[in-house]
Amino acid sequence: MRVALRGLTKKFGEVVGVHELDLEIRSGEFVALLGPSGCGKTTTLLMVAGIYRPTSGQIFFGDRRIDHLLPKERGIGMVFQSYALYPHMTVAENIGFPLELRRSVSNEERERRVREAAALVQVDALLDRRPAQLSGGQQQRVALARALVKRPDILLLDEPLSNLDARLRHEMRGEIKRLQKEVGITAIFVTHDQLEALTMADRVALMRDGVLQAYATPTELYARPVNQFVAEFIGTPPMNFFAADLAPRNGSLVARTEGIELALPAGPRGAKAPPTATVGIRPEHLAIVAPGQGEASGEVYVVEPMGREQIVDVQVGERRLRVIAPPGFVAKIGERVGLRFAPEQLHLFDPASGARLA
Amino acid sequence: MARTEAIALPRERQGAAWWRTNATALLFMGPAMVLVLVFFLAPVVITFVMSFTDLATSTGLSNWQWIGSANYERMFRSQFWFTILGNTLVYVAIVLAFNVVVGLGVALLSLHVEPKAGGVFRALWLLPRISPSVVYALMWTWAAASPPFGMLNYIVAPFGLEPRFWLQSDPWLIVILINGFVGASFGMLILTSAIKAIPEDLFRAARVDGANALQIVRRITLPLVKWPILFVLVYQTMSLFASYEYILLTTNGGPGLYGTETWSVWAFHTALANYYGNLDFAYGAAMSAILVLLGLGISIVLLRVFRFGQLVAEPRVEVD
Numbered sequence: 001m002r003v004a005l006r007g008l009t010k011k012f013g014e015v016v017g018v019h020e021l022d023l024e025i026r027s028g029e030f031v032a033l034l035g036p037s038g039c040g041k042t043t044t045l046l047m048v049a050g051i052y053r054p055t056s057g058q059i060f061f062g063d064r065r066i067d068h069l070l071p072k073e074r075g076i077g078m079v080f081q082s083y084a085l086y087p088h089m090t091v092a093e094n095i096g097f098p099l100e101l102r103r104s105v106s107n108e109e110r111e112r113r114v115r116e117a118a119a120l121v122q123v124d125a126l127l128d129r130r131p132a133q134l135s136g137g138q139q140q141r142v143a144l145a146r147a148l149v150k151r152p153d154i155l156l157l158d159e160p161l162s163n164l165d166a167r168l169r170h171e172m173r174g175e176i177k178r179l180q181k182e183v184g185i186t187a188i189f190v191t192h193d194q195l196e197a198l199t200m201a202d203r204v205a206l207m208r209d210g211v212l213q214a215y216a217t218p219t220e221l222y223a224r225p226v227n228q229f230v231a232e233f234i235g236t237p238p239m240n241f242f243a244a245d246l247a248p249r250n251g252s253l254v255a256r257t258e259g260i261e262l263a264l265p266a267g268p269r270g271a272k273a274p275p276t277a278t279v280g281i282r283p284e285h286l287a288i289v290a291p292g293q294g295e296a297s298g299e300v301y302v303v304e305p306m307g308r309e310q311i312v313d314v315q316v317g318e319r320r321l322r323v324i325a326p327p328g329f330v331a332k333i334g335e336r337v338g339l340r341f342a343p344e345q346l347h348l349f350d351p352a353s354g355a356r357l358a
Numbered sequence: 359m360a361r362t363e364a365i366a367l368p369r370e371r372q373g374a375a376w377w378r379t380n381a382t383a384l385l386f387m388g389p390a391m392v393l394v395l396v397f398f399l400a401p402v403v404i405t406f407v408m409s410f411t412d413l414a415t416s417t418g419l420s421n422w423q424w425i426g427s428a429n430y431e432r433m434f435r436s437q438f439w440f441t442i443l444g445n446t447l448v449y450v451a452i453v454l455a456f457n458v459v460v461g462l463g464v465a466l467l468s469l470h471v472e473p474k475a476g477g478v479f480r481a482l483w484l485l486p487r488i489s490p491s492v493v494y495a496l497m498w499t500w501a502a503a504s505p506p507f508g509m510l511n512y513i514v515a516p517f518g519l520e521p522r523f524w525l526q527s528d529p530w531l532i533v534i535l536i537n538g539f540v541g542a543s544f545g546m547l548i549l550t551s552a553i554k555a556i557p558e559d560l561f562r563a564a565r566v567d568g569a570n571a572l573q574i575v576r577r578i579t580l581p582l583v584k585w586p587i588l589f590v591l592v593y594q595t596m597s598l599f600a601s602y603e604y605i606l607l608t609t610n611g612g613p614g615l616y617g618t619e620t621w622s623v624w625a626f627h628t629a630l631a632n633y634y635g636n637l638d639f640a641y642g643a644a645m646s647a648i649l650v651l652l653g654l655g656i657s658i659v660l661l662r663v664f665r666f667g668q669l670v671a672e673p674r675v676e677v678d
């Protein structure tokens with residue numbers, strides 16, 4: 001089922017939770033709503049679910065406008081951040097609850113579908129337990145089963161993994177993604193964890209302060225962030241930024257600041273180039289080279305080994321740049337090094353607006 | 359841990375070890391224990407002791423004697439004890455039902471409307487509790503005053519009911535309403551906070567699952583406030599058995615002989631305000647002793663029926 005949000009706005013008195021949100025979700029697509037705490041992700045989801053009434057704007061499921069419908073009339077299943085399992089019901093009763101409320105579903109059919117849904121998320125051995133007797137991961141699966149048992153058109157997930165430990169989170173990440181494709185359901189999930197969004201979603205909607213910042217595939221978001229906020233939010237460790245003066249040289253542009261001099265391969269063209277810009281480069285696109293080589297020079301500030309790689313902070317003049325170095329790299333603190341910038345991986349942003357320049 | 363240590367020690371040192379481990383705890387609990395002894399246990403003990411004497415205004419404080427179980431024999435030979443026991447049970451049962459049902463109803467209603475309006479609504483229901491008992495009781499006697507006065511008469515007039523002197527014609531109605539409204543506010547307070555403690559997501563989940571307002575109340579809210587409801591039930595049972603002030607201030611046990619006299623009112627009349635001027639302290643104490651035993655017995659039954667152990671042990675609402 002296709003989902004379209006048009007100018008969706010939610011105000012809580014003076015506070016703007018979500019502002020003029022436009023979003024198209026294709027049928028069968030898995031979309032992540034990503035953003036820092038308080039940016040309006042849950043508010044958006046609750047409007048789609050019908051729990052919150054939008055202040056203005058429209059919601060379409062398929063070609064039908066549904067923002068006046070009750071939650072139960074919308075054909076949605078939802079997994080809450082707290083899982084919201086009914087503590088006084090067993091797992092089977094929890095999963096069966098949505099069907100129990102429908103007159104049209106017979107008892108036998110309900111039991112069959114509860115078993116089916118439980119098997120789908122591998123909780124069929126736990127049907128007689130109470131939520132309090134389940135681990136976090138099991139509760140999460142039960143919540144998924146309850147959301148799926150009525151065969152909704154759209155699945156909504158609010159921070160489905162945030163209550164799990166790191167290992168289980170990784171496992172469930174893959175499992176939810178597989179399940180979504182297997183069932184073929186249109187799904188929207190909310191997360192503040194960019195890694196979760198990038199690994200699970202077909203497309204990511206990045207929000208800030210209730211305003212949509214970017215809506216693109218994970219690859220596009222990573223490779224061509226549309227503004228500085230997106231660039232900063234996507235990627236770990238985060239992108240390095242520094243202010244630089246731009247000056248033309250030999251028909252191209254050079255970005256210059258203390259300790260750094262960069263030739264921009266495809267800089268903003270000719271006359272439109274502003275005098276200064278914020279330059280961004282990801283740690284994985286910087287390499288440590290011998291002193292005197294590369295486009296910048298500085299000294300090692302700290303080295304953090306991570307097993308597969310090491311994160312090295314290099315002090316360049318006033319600023320500190322973060323670099324990913326191979327595991328074999330050895331350096332003493334204070335040692336002088338050069339830095340090489342991958343030329344195709346530079347991002348330029350307007351210092352005032354943060355918009356992408358090139 | 360402390361116990362296994364103590365067993366391993368030689369006999370004469372066990373006491374010392376016990377004191378060492380528990381002295382701090384006793385020190386901290388001491389003041390509370392003294393208060394409980396002086397204000398809760400002592401009166402009960404004194405009541406029981408007194409009930410085996412003939413202490414009364416006529417004997418004075420010095421000439422009383424032990425008379426064994428004579429007071430109890432006298433009580434159960436009285437031709438009224440059965441009526442009064444019946445009155446008491448009916449009174450407790452009906453007022454209790456009113457308290458819990460209306461308290462729960464007001465809590466639910468006030469939480470389903472706009473929050474500010476709900477708060478005002480609840481505040482109104484608290485008025486009987488925060489106004490002084492005597493003022494509240496007087497209001498009711500005026501409301502139920504004989505025709506042509508009485509607010510009740512004005513209220514029922516449009517429904518074609520004859521004006522009447524309610525305290526005479528329907529004394530139980532007045533007794534039940536006056537106690538019911540005060541008690542309902544207690545249930546309302548406890549249950550409002552219990553319902554508010556249920557995570558909002560459970561209600562949202564239920565709405566997404568397809569439940570309507572009534573189904574949410576029946577299938578989600580009520581099961582989750584089961585324990586607070588039982589608490590209100592048990593607590594109100596106890597306090598209703600002992601309550602007497604509103605009956606005293608309105609019908610005073612009448613009309614007629616023991617029309618609305620409950621056990622506690624009977625005890626009060628006998629011990630502290632009887633018609634003959636001879637205040638029968640000891641006889642009244644015997645009546646109170648029966649009330650204590652009755653309350654104790656019923657609380658044990660209630661706690662058995664509702665399995666108090668589970669009430670304490672079971673986690674109430676899992677948040678995550």
Ligand SMILES: Nc1ncnc2c1ncn2[C@@H]1O[C@H](COP(=O)(O)OP(=O)(O)OP(=O)(O)O)[C@@H](O)[C@H]1O
Pocket residue numbers: 012015016017018035036037038039040041042043044192
């Ligand atoms: N019921 C409410 N009443 C008033 N303000 C609210 C309410 N719900 C949300 N807000 C405000 O709206 C904004 C968006 O909130 P929302 O819960 O959607 O954030 P979120 O993106 O889900 O954040 P988080 O990651 O912390 O869950 C916040 O500023 C929040 O304070």
Ligand SMILES: [Mg+2]
Pocket residue numbers: 041042043
């Ligand atoms: Mg949220």
